[in-house]
Amino acid sequence: MQVKLVLVALAAAAALAAGYFAFAWLSRPPYVLEVDATRDTTDISGTLYRVRVANAGTERLTGITAELGAGDVQRWDALEPGQTYYFYPDPDTLASTIRVTTNEGIEIVTDYRTPAKTLGLPGAGR
Incomplete structure (x- = not known):
């Protein structure tokens, strides 16, 4: 029993x-874009900037345009559902707000975030 x-x-x-x-x-929802702009400071290479864009929807996103600073505009053709792509600003681009748009009408404006540092992890310092 x-x-x-x-x-x-x-x-x-x-x-x-x-x-x-x-x-x-x-x-x-069919069209969802996640944007994570990161400013990471390390002991070895200084400050690294990267912008992760991910398609979290169920439909393909096309014409992804990332404005990473004055004169630094980068493009990616398309993101399939679940796919991720990274944009890296040019070294001489001044860090500012990021604007990401798609042909489907999505527009996201965000600032860089700095991840928390924990002792023992790479880039955490001493």
Whole structure:
């Protein structure tokens, strides 16, 4: 009797988990762009800038344009759902706000963030 109860409970938990993930996948919006602009200071190479763009939607994003500073405009043709791409500003570009747009009408304006440093991790200092 107890074995049947455990099996029923496991089957119910698996069905709930599958239902949750199916709902989360099916309810995603078609066009979503995530932008993470990072300013990272290291001991060896100084300050590194990078801008990660990721397609978190269900449809392809096209014509991605990143304005990384005065005169530094970079483009990427397309991002498939789940795909990520990194933009790296030119070394002489002054760090400012970043503006990323797509042909689908998405526009994101953000500033660089600096990740927290923890002792023992690369770039954490001494």
